[in-house]
Amino acid sequence: MELQTLIYIVVGATFALYIGIAFWARAASTGEFYAAGRGVHPVTNGMATAADWMSAASFISMAGLIAFVGYANSSFLMGWTGGYVLLALLLAPYLRKFGKYTVPEFIGDRFYSQTARMVAVLCLIVASVTYVIGQMTGVGVTFSRFLQVDYNTGVFIGAAVVFFYAVLGGMKGITYTQVAQYVVLITAYTIPAVFISMNMTGNPIPPLGLFSNISEEYAAGVAVIEGGAPLLATLDQVIQELGFSAYTAHTPNTLNMVLFTMSLMIGTAGLPHVIIRFFTVPRVADARWSAGWALVFIALLYLTAPAVGAMARLNIIATVQTGEIGAEDGNLLYEERPDWMRNWEVTGLLRFEDKNEDGRIQFYNDRNPAFVAQAEEWGWEGSELTINSDILVLANPEIAQLPNWVIALVAAGGLAAALSTAAGLLLAISSAISHDMIKGAINPRISERGELLAARIAMAGAIALATYLGLNPPGFAAQTVALAFGIAAASIFPALMMGIFSKRVNDKGAIAGMLVGLVFTVIYIFLYLGWFFIPGTNVFPNTVEYHLFGISPLSIGTVGALLNFGVAYLVSNATEAPPKEIQELVESVRIPRGASTAVDH
Secondary structure (H helix, E strand, O other): OOHHHHHHHHHHHHHHHHHHHHHHOOOOOHHHHHHHHHOOOHHHHHHHHHHHHOOHHHHHHHHHHHHHHOHHHHHHHHHHHHHHHHHHHHHHHHHHHHOOOOHHHHHHHHOOOHHHHHHHHHHHHHHHHHHHHHHHHHHHHHHHHHOOOOHHHHHHHHHHHHHHHHHHHHHHHHHHHHHHHHHHHHHHHHHHHHHHHHHHHOOOOHHHHOOOEOOHHHHHOOOOOOOOOEHHHHHHHHHHOOOOOOOOOOOOOHHHHHHHHHHHHHHHHOOHHHHHHHHOOOOHHHHHHHHHHHHHHHHHHHOOHHHHHHHHHHHHHHHHEOOOOOOOOOEOEHHHOOHHHHHHHOOOOEEEOOOOOOOEOOOOOOOOHHHHHHHHHOOOOOOOEEEOHHHHHHHHHHHOOOOHHHHHHHHHHHHHHHHHHHHHHHHHHHHHHHHHHHHHHHOOOOOHHHHHHHHHHHHHHHHHHHHHHHOOOOOOHHHHHHHHHHHHHHHHHHHHHHHHHOOOOOHHHHHHHHHHHHHHHHHHHHHHHOHHHOOOOOOOOOOHHHOHHHOOOOOHHHHHHHHHHHHHHHHHHHOOOOOHHHHHHHHHHHOOOOOOOOOOO
C-alpha cells in the first residue's frame, strides 16, 4: 500500500479510538472530571501516567538532541528519570493521603492561606502553559510531515483533536485515552529501534546494540564505516573526522550540566499534571504501586532512546558521506538525495544550501576553528545541511529504509505522545482555574454543574492559548519543555516538599518563596529567550559567554528552587509558627498509620 494512504489509515484509526474512548468515559461529575472518580486501577494508572509524562519531548525530541550532541545531552535522560523517582518516593503517596483534587488546593490548605493557593495557581499556569507549547510544537512537526500540511495547520488539527476528547471526558476520559496512547507510542518507538539495531549490529535489543559491534552486512554498504568495530567507537571516529566533538565526550561545562540535570529532576517532581494522576487511585498504597508501574513503562522507552540517537546519527553520516571524507566525489549528490530528505524538505525542517555550488551535500562542523582550514582545502565553504532535532525519531524509519507500515506507526506514536501530555497539562490548567480560582476564591457556592461547565470553558481557553504559543515556540520541543521543568522546580516543588516535611514553614514563608523562585526564574528565561517568548525581545544573546556564571536558561530552575527554599525558611523563622492544627495535619500526612483511609473531598 502507498505510504501516504497507510499513514492516513493508521493515524485516522488511532484518532477514532481516542474519540471513541472519550465518548465511553465522558465525565458526568466534577469528581470524574478532576480525579476519574478515584477508581483507577494502579496498573492502568501507571500506564496512563507514563503516557502523560512521556511527552513529545521524550518521543520526538530527546533522541534527536542526544543524537546531535551526544553524552552531554544525556542529562535529559538522567534528570527526567531521576525526577520521577523523587516524585514517587517523596510526594505522590503523601499528596494522595491528603486527599485533594489539585496541587494548589493542597498548598492552600497546608499553608492555611487563600493567597498561597492563588500563588500556586499562578505558578501552575505559567509552568503548564510553557510545557504545553512543547507539545504543540511536537504536534505541528508530526502533522506537517505525515499529513503533508504546513506546520501551523498541523498545530490547529492537533488542538482540535485534544479539544474534543479532553473537554468531553476530563480526567476520566483522558485516563483511558492515555492508556491507548501509551500502547501506540511505545510500540511505535520500539519496533523501529529493533529493526535498526538488528540491521546495524545484528542485536535485536537496542540498548545492547548500542554497545555491540557493527555488522559486516551493514558496513558493506557504507563507505565510511568498517564492520566488526564497536558502534560507539565508530561513531566517535567518523564524527570527529568531520570536525564534531566525540559523541562520548564529557560536557565542557560541568556546573551547567549538574544544574540542568537537577532542574529536570525537581521539576519533574513538581509537575502538577503528573501529580494529579496520583489523585485518581482508591488508596495511598495504590499511589505507590502506580508510581512503580509507571517507572516500568517509562523505562521501556528511556532505555531505548540513547540507542535510537546514536544509530540515527551514524545513519545520517552514512547517507551523506558516500565516499572518502574530503574526496571530490565523497559526498552525496543533491540530485541523488534519498526520498526521506525530499519529504522533510517540504516541511522546512530540513534544508540544503549549496554554498560552494558543487551540487554535493557537505555536512560537517563549520563552527570548529581547528577544522575550518582543513574543510577549505577540500573546497568546502560551510556545512550545507540543516536538520531540526525534532525530526530525527520521526524520520528514523525512512532513513533506515524500513517498511511503510513502520513509518505510519511512528507517525501515530509521535502524535500519541504529544496529545497525551497536552491533554494532561490542559486538565491541570482548567482544574486550577475552575476548582481553585473560581470555586476556591471567586464563587465558593457554585453548583457542581456550574463548576463542571467552568472547567470545560477553562480548558477550551487553555487550548486556544496553547495553540497560539505553539505557533511561535521558543525552541525545540525538548528545550521548551525543559524551561517548564525549570519553572516548576523553582516554584512548586519547594512548596510541596516543605509542606510535607516541615512543620515550621508557614503561609508567609511559602508565599514569599514561591514568588521569589517564580519571578527570578521567569525573568532570567525572558532575558535570554524574549519577553513572553516573543522573538526579538530578548535582552541578551542566548550564548554561553552571556550566561550568568555559564548557567543557561534551561538550568536556572535549580537556582530558583534554592532561592525558594532559602526565602521560605528565613521568612518562616522570622514570623510566627503555623497553628497547632496545621502542624498536626503535617504529622498525620507523613505517618503511614491510617494510610488506607485517605481523606476524600
